[in-house]
Amino acid sequence: MSTKEIDRGELIRRVREKRLTQAKAAALIGLSVRQVKRLCRLFKENGLAGLASRKRGRPSNRKLAVETKAEVVALVRERYADFGPKLAHEKLVEVHGIRVGRETLRGWLTEAGIWLPRAVRTLRVHQPRHRRQCLGELVQIDGCDHEWFEARADRCTALVYVDDATGKLMELRFVVSESAFDYFAATESYLGHHGKPVAFYSDKHSIFRVNQEGASGRAGGITQFGRALGVLNIDIICANTPQAKGRVERMNKTLQDRLVKEMRLRGISSMAAANAYAPEFMEDYNRRFARAPMNPHDAHRPVHPNEDLAQIFTWQEERTITRNLVVHFRRLTFLIVPSPETLALAGRRVRLHESADGEVEIHYAGQLLPYTVLDKQPLVAPGEVVENKRLGAILSVIYVGQEERDQRRLASKNLTLRQKERLRATRAQVGRAPNATLVPTPPGPGLDRLAQTLAATQGRAGCDPAIADFFAKFTAEQKARRKKYNDTSKQRKRDRELLALKSQAELSRGGEDRQPSVDGSAGLRASGAR
Numbered sequence: 001m002s003t004k005e006i007d008r009g010e011l012i013r014r015v016r017e018k019r020l021t022q023a024k025a026a027a028l029i030g031l032s033v034r035q036v037k038r039l040c041r042l043f044k045e046n047g048l049a050g051l052a053s054r055k056r057g058r059p060s061n062r063k064l065a066v067e068t069k070a071e072v073v074a075l076v077r078e079r080y081a082d083f084g085p086k087l088a089h090e091k092l093v094e095v096h097g098i099r100v101g102r103e104t105l106r107g108w109l110t111e112a113g114i115w116l117p118r119a120v121r122t123l124r125v126h127q128p129r130h131r132r133q134c135l136g137e138l139v140q141i142d143g144c145d146h147e148w149f150e151a152r153a154d155r156c157t158a159l160v161y162v163d164d165a166t167g168k169l170m171e172l173r174f175v176v177s178e179s180a181f182d183y184f185a186a187t188e189s190y191l192g193h194h195g196k197p198v199a200f201y202s203d204k205h206s207i208f209r210v211n212q213e214g215a216s217g218r219a220g221g222i223t224q225f226g227r228a229l230g231v232l233n234i235d236i237i238c239a240n241t242p243q244a245k246g247r248v249e250r251m252n253k254t255l256q257d258r259l260v261k262e263m264r265l266r267g268i269s270s271m272a273a274a275n276a277y278a279p280e281f282m283e284d285y286n287r288r289f290a291r292a293p294m295n296p297h298d299a300h301r302p303v304h305p306n307e308d309l310a311q312i313f314t315w316q317e318e319r320t321i322t323r324n325l326v327v328h329f330r331r332l333t334f335l336i337v338p339s340p341e342t343l344a345l346a347g348r349r350v351r352l353h354e355s356a357d358g359e360v361e362i363h364y365a366g367q368l369l370p371y372t373v374l375d376k377q378p379l380v381a382p383g384e385v386v387e388n389k390r391l392g393a394i395l396s397v398i399y400v401g402q403e404e405r406d407q408r409r410l411a412s413k414n415l416t417l418r419q420k421e422r423l424r425a426t427r428a429q430v431g432r433a434p435n436a437t438l439v440p441t442p443p444g445p446g447l448d449r450l451a452q453t454l455a456a457t458q459g460r461a462g463c464d465p466a467i468a469d470f471f472a473k474f475t476a477e478q479k480a481r482r483k484k485y486n487d488t489s490k491q492r493k494r495d496r497e498l499l500a501l502k503s504q505a506e507l508s509r510g511g512e513d514r515q516p517s518v519d520g521s522a523g524l525r526a527s528g529a530r
Contacts, residue, residue: 001052009048012039064100072098072105073112085109126243131165135293136197136300138164138237139190140248143178143205146256152269158255159186162248164201165293168286169251170194172278174271176417180207180224181356184313187225191232191309195300199235201245209238228312232303258285315354321345326374327352327362333374334362342369358422 001009008029014020015036026036042050072092080088085106092098092105109115132138145157157178161171171190175182202208210221222230229236239245259281268274303309319327323346325336336342345364353361362369406427410420 001048005051005053006048008039009043009051012036012043012051015040016043064104068098068100069108072100073108073114076105076109077112077114081114085115126241126246131167131294133165133293133295134297134299135163135165135168136194136298138199138201139170139197140164140201140245141183142203142245142248142252144252144255145177146252146260148174148256148260148263148274149269150260150264153271156271157182158252158259159183160248160251160255161186161190162251164247165295166290167247167251168290169282172255172282174274174278176271178205178207179416179418180315181418183207183225184228185356187228188309188313191303195302196232196234198299199237200229201237201239201248203242203245204238204240208236224315227316231312232307310355311353316351317354318349318351321348321350323347327371329360330354334360334371335374336362337370337372341367345369356418358419 011020011025011028015022015025022033022036022040026033029036031039039051075092075096075098076083076088080091083091085102088109089100089102089105092100106115110117140162141160143157143159145155147155148158149156156174156176159171159173159175159178159182160169162168163170171186171193173182173186173189175186200208204211207223207225209226210223226236242249262281263269263274263277266277268277317329319329321327321336325338325342325346327334327336327350329352336345348364350362350364350369353363355361362371406423409415409423415423
């Protein structure tokens, strides 16, 4: 019996002994007087056991059939063996139309051994390993995204390099986000200060490891960072779990505490100031917490003079030169300058080197090829004849178009943060054109750019009538051209619908002619017609 039933039995016993009235007992139990009388009668007949619930030990009236349970368990075992209860419940409802409670399904799968609750799962064991023996034998690297400047500036990422043998903080750099170029710069700084280590130990970030084969610019399953390390004869090892590279993970936790407070005391609130303070912090941290290696040998190797780090740490991809000496890269067209040497390179593979500032170099067999960039969106359409008195209006339209293209590129997800930052810097450096006062605010989606420019130009005091006439003429021509196109599209749609109706009618008539006769012969009328 439950505690509630035992307490209720004690009250009923007091009622039977005339020490408590039935109304008072009903108020204490929360039942009516009639129910208290029923309990008194059961207590008199069967004692305390008579107050036990009659439902105990009996199946619930809402219990699903045993056949349904067996069907669901067999279906999950056959098709959704590796699904969790929530996902398996969704598929049972959506695909098979079987509606059972999610927790009911969880209990069935646990009972059948298909699903293991978290409480009984075997915990993964991450046993410690010994440190490497020499300095520079293994360097753990990682990027930590954190509010390093608290509320004084935006979030950023710290690239952390930690030596496995000594626990020394070897390199620390603050960047906007983890990217190949940022790791290029940090690794180049590391090599300049310490030399080449034997291997780097990282996570499975796409910068270090190709997680999807066939991606653009990744040949042989090697990333750009892996290619650069391969040229320098440095290995890259990817850890399977965060615990495997726990030294750099614990370093991130330490930096989130000590480094944040140190920068707060010094009033540092920018990445540039933080990078300037990083060497001082690393020296103080290593003096306090670094330990001596088991082997005093330094495994770092010097950088050879013929290893040009500025060229190695660039984004490199291969392209084929067309017969017209054209190379396509990053939605740009590069025209190789024709010469007796370059004419023989048609159909050959060349390597393009893109640096962090966006500069591109084209190399073939160690030779630098000169080129020019073809602008697919020139300022003025080739061959377009513009009268002198309308040149100002044309330039106004061109300027608006350039502003719109820049805004679309800045809002696009195809450009990286570094490319967008270069575009903003270029716009700030160039500034506005001399005729910028004639240019209205770039129009929103769905509006006519010429119409808005016309409205802004006409509303300007002292506007040239020739410019206003030019915009009005262009607007009228655009509207007429758009109306003609819409009328033609509607007519073509009506023709297609009429043709479809005629084809459907012919097919239905042909089907009636091929109907079998009563005596079993088929297609007599059709064959007679033939």
